[in-house]
Amino acid sequence: MKMRCCFQRSFCSASSSLVPVQLPSPMETHFWYVLPDQVKSVSLLNQYMGLLSPIEKENVLSMPGHQLQKRALLARALVRTTIARYQINGHVDPRSLKFKKNIHGKPEVVWQSEDGWCQPHLHFNISHSSSMIACGVTSNSRIGIDVEEKQRKIKNNILAFARRYFSLHEIEYLSSISDSEVQHQEFIKLWTLKEAYVKALGKGFSAAPFKTFTIHVKTDYKRSFVLAEDLLFEASEIMVESLNDPKSLTSSWQFALLELVGSHYAAICMEKDKSIKVGMKVPVRLTAWKTIPFVEDECVSGTDAVIPIGGLIKL
Amino acid sequence: MASVSTSCLRFQPLLWQSNNTCQAAQRTSLKLVSVSWAKSGFPSLRATRFRVSCAANPLTMQKVCDIVRKQLVLSPETQLTPETKFSELGADSLDTVEIVMGLEEEFDINVEEESSQNITTVKDAADLIDKLVQKKAEAGA
Numbered sequence: 200m201k202m203r204c205c206f207q208r209s210f211c212s213a214s215s216s217l218v219p220v221q222l223p224s225p226m227e228t229h230f231w232y233v234l235p236d237q238v239k240s241v242s243l244l245n246q247y248m249g250l251l252s253p254i255e256k257e258n259v260l261s262m263p264g265h266q267l268q269k270r271a272l273l274a275r276a277l278v279r280t281t282i283a284r285y286q287i288n289g290h291v292d293p294r295s296l297k298f299k300k301n302i303h304g305k306p307e308v309v310w311q312s313e314d315g316w317c318q319p320h321l322h323f324n325i326s327h328s329s330s331m332i333a334c335g336v337t338s339n340s341r342i343g344i345d346v347e348e349k350q351r352k353i354k355n356n357i358l359a360f361a362r363r364y365f366s367l368h369e370i371e372y373l374s375s376i377s378d379s380e381v382q383h384q385e386f387i388k389l390w391t392l393k394e395a396y397v398k399a400l401g402k403g404f405s406a407a408p409f410k411t412f413t414i415h416v417k418t419d420y421k422r423s424f425v426l427a428e429d430l431l432f433e434a435s436e437i438m439v440e441s442l443n444d445p446k447s448l449t450s451s452w453q454f455a456l457l458e459l460v461g462s463h464y465a466a467i468c469m470e471k472d473k474s475i476k477v478g479m480k481v482p483v484r485l486t487a488w489k490t491i492p493f494v495e496d497e498c499v500s501g502t503d504a505v506i507p508i509g510g511l512i513k514l
Numbered sequence: 515m516a517s518v519s520t521s522c523l524r525f526q527p528l529l530w531q532s533n534n535t536c537q538a539a540q541r542t543s544l545k546l547v548s549v550s551w552a553k554s555g556f557p558s559l560r561a562t563r564f565r566v567s568c569a570a571n572p573l574t575m576q577k578v579c580d581i582v583r584k585q586l587v588l589s590p591e592t593q594l595t596p597e598t599k600f601s602e603l604g605a606d607s608l609d610t611v612e613i614v615m616g617l618e619e620e621f622d623i624n625v626e627e628e629s630s631q632n633i634t635t636v637k638d639a640a641d642l643i644d645k646l647v648q649k650k651a652e653a654g655a
Contacts, residue, residue, distance in 0.1 A: 267604045275621045329604070347608070354585055355615050390608060404607075405632075476653060 216493045220284045222321065222338045223343070225472040225483035230344070230500075231281045232333040232459065235266075235273055235301060236493055246270065246493065247276035250293045266329075274332050278325055280492035281334045282308060285321055303403035324398055331463050338513030340470040345391040346463050357386050365389065366413040366442060384464075388509070389414060391466035392454060396439055399452065399468040412455075413440045416509060430514040431482060432507035439468075455483045456509025464508075482513040574621075574640045574647075581616045582636065585609055596637035613639070619649055 227431035238244065248256060251272070267278040267398045279293035297309040308321065320339045322483045326346045327333065332466050335344040353360065357379075361370045369389055376382040428492045455467040467483065475481050485507075487500040499505050501514045507514070579594045588594075594603075600610050614630040615637060617623075620631050623646040625633075633639045 209632055261606065264589070270604070327606070351608075354612050360612070360615060363618075364611060394607060 206340035214240050217280055217284050218496055219286050221285055222285050223336060223436060224487075225339060225474070226453075226469075226481055227337070227486070228342065228467055228469055229336040230333060230457075230465070230485060230487040230505075231277065231336070231490050232331055232346070232468065233277050233488070233490055233492070234331055234460070235269055236330060238269070239271060242386070243491075243494065244272060247272055249476070250279050251275050252297075270329070270332065271329060274325060274327055275478050276492055277332050277334050278306075278323065278455055281336060281426060281490075282321065282323060285336070301400060301401060303406070305401035305403075306396070316475070326347045326394075326398075331459065335469075339470055340472065341399050341401060342466065342470070343395040343397065343401070343468045344376050345394035345398065346459065346465045347387050347391050348463055349387060349458075350462070351382065351387060353386065357382055361386065364409045365393075366410055368413045368415070375386075377488075379404075388464050388466070392437065392456060392468070392509075395454070395468035396452065397471060399470065406443075411442050413442060414438075415440060420476060430501060431480075432512045432514070434512070436480075437510045448478055453481070453483050453511045455485060455507065455512045457485075457487075457512075458506040458508050460504050482511040486514075516568065571640065571644050572644050577615065577620055578636055578639045578643065580619060582613055584640075585613045585616060594636055596635065596640070598636050599634050600636075601634065617643060623647060623650060 219227070246257070251259065257269050259275065262268045262271050276293075278298075279296050282296055283291040285379070298306055299309050301307055306325075308323070322337045322340060322342050323334055323343045324344050325334045326344045328346050328348045328351070330348060331346050332388050333344060333346045334505050358370070358374060361373050365373070372388060373389070376385055377476055390447040393409055393412070396412065396414070397404055397409075400407055415436075415438045417438075418434075422433050434456070437456065438450070439452055439454070451471050453469055453471050455469075457465045457467070459465050467485075469483065473482065485500055485505075486498065487505045489497045489504065505514075518561065532647070575596065582594065582600070582603070582605075583592075584590070584598075586605055586609060600613065605613070610628065610633065614625050614633065618625055623643065625642065625646065626650050629642060633642060
């Protein structure tokens with residue numbers, strides 16, 4: 200799905216060149232990501248700047264250095280353009296979206312019905328590393344995502360870090376890995392899963408300090424098979440257990456762990472649909488796009504760019 | 515370390531009450547940012563911020579800045595003020611947690627997880643450190 204847009208700034212209508220998308224269905228996540236290194240056009244960056252609110256612009260420009268400014272700019276542009284795609288009646292100008300933070304600081308869209316557009320069931324969450332910015336979208340389900348570079352350097356000793364911040368079970372798991380590279384990778388995976396969970400909860404970090412919950416990964420099985428047109432990956436079972444209430448495995452949360460473009464781990468945590476009975480295993484449907492807003496969107500789920508490595512995922 | 519904390523300067527809250535004196539006093543911390551998108555003709559924006567800076571222990575502040583610079587691999591030109599937010603330096607949550615861990619080791623203190631997630635600026639970190647160090651000294655540790 201490639202579109203080239205002619206950049207005559209005075210004539211280019213922002214929303215007209217965004218390909219509209221249907222809302223995700225229940226238990227489905229839409230995952231959009233942009234790679235900053237692929238966005239070089241200064242006029243495009245200026246076009247993105249034009250989408251931002253005055254406060255957002257100020258925040259972007261207060262970052263020290265061009266790279267950080269570009270990253271902050273792309274993050275806001277990605278959120279605005281992504282949400283604007285989910286339009287039901289007519290076009291939504293990404294500029295018109297208003298955002299607020301909930302009482303715990305989690306960003307949300309302020310749904311307004313001025314132009315008759317109201318989509319209150321749309322949830323989103325954003326994450327970025329230095330080389331990728333991602334936005335996850337769901338309908339009717341809280342979502343949290345986290346992306347990290349696989350090779351991200353940890354300045355502290357990994358086990359010392361884990362002992363300080365992770366739960367006992369997780370420390371034991373990491374300690375049992377003798378290969379330092381594998382240990383590093385598993386650490387990053389755990390971190391992204393824990394981050395995604397806390398962000399999905401949306402109650403701020405003090406509501407769920409990392410030490411108070413454990414991510415369990417059951418890797419008894421790893422298989423993938425084709426079910427009709429869908430590709431179903433059953434890489435492992437990922438569950439979260441709250442240590443404050445050990446009897447209940449907090450089973451209303453579903454996880455997906457991905458390897459993206461060979462360089463990143465991405466964790467998605469979403470609330471299970473209320474209709475699903477406790478204990479039922481339902482896969483997370485995932486559709487992923489690599490995007491340069493207004494320039495091109497490429498659906499990458501089912502390609503090598505997106506490899507499921509944890510959780511029950513349907514592509 | 516106890517003697518260091520007692521030499522900490524504190525601005526009185528009454529500075530906030532009078533607008534006139536505020537303006538003058540607020541020049542203790544000044545941040546000028548001048549930016550333009552090169553080659554694009556995009557207008558340059560200057561964001562000037564005046565803040566009253568409650569001066570934390572300068573030695574603590576310096577150590578915090580050193581640890582932050584090391585963790586975030588900042589270029590020497592990057593300016594760090596007490597009000598600088600870690601997020602503004604491109605720090606994500608993992609960076610912040612690593613910074614807190616580095617500070618704990620440097621100052622031999624223990625930061626509660628809840629408090630560590632409230633640290634958003636360089637000043638927050640320095641203030642919390644001073645507080646914890648003082649508490650430790652008072653406890654006779």
